[in-house]
Amino acid sequence: MAAALTKADMAEKLHEQDGLNKREAKEIVEMFFEEIRLSLETGNQVKLSGFGNFDLRDKNQRPGRNPKTGEEIPISARRVVTFRPGQKLKTRVDAYAGSVAQQ
């Protein structure tokens, strides 16, 4: 597996492929992820067609346990983000699975 894709790689791609200057490219990548976080932190779920949906879920408090000591500690109520991949992303990833299975 190659190195993970990072924001720096994305900015580089925007510079090479879309012709943005390096500063603009870096800013857009930064703002792209920040805008999604801003939306989610105001309770607004995010739907990026083809890629996937970022959904929000409110979880009630539930009993938990410290796996080391066995001690019971409640897991507090929280809000979490879940990602549901879109059809296009699932299909493209499936193609990778197919190529792995053939090896």
Place this chain on the structure above:
Amino acid sequence: MTKSELIEFLARRQSQLTSKDIESAVKTILEHMTQALSNGNRVEIRGFGSFSLHYRSPRVGRNPKSGEPVSLPAKYVPYFKPGKQMRERVDQSKFNSPIIPHDEAQ
């Protein structure tokens, strides 16, 4: 928030690039991430989260109409793990922002 709203909000936040530029940048970013995942690579964005593939073993499923067993091959599914800052910011918002479903969000 939809993709077109994201493009609109990004365009409002800065003055140098046109909406067209932003639209193509958003598409490039999403395509870059899709490509990385479909090559079996991870995507790691500090403070946002990481995307990776999770393996699903082959299994025997059923045709929901006929009830007939169908063997389903092993596959990979995209998985997202929210980063620390994302988890904290979203959790903080539970007290003052009700969740707006996709279809009601404007």
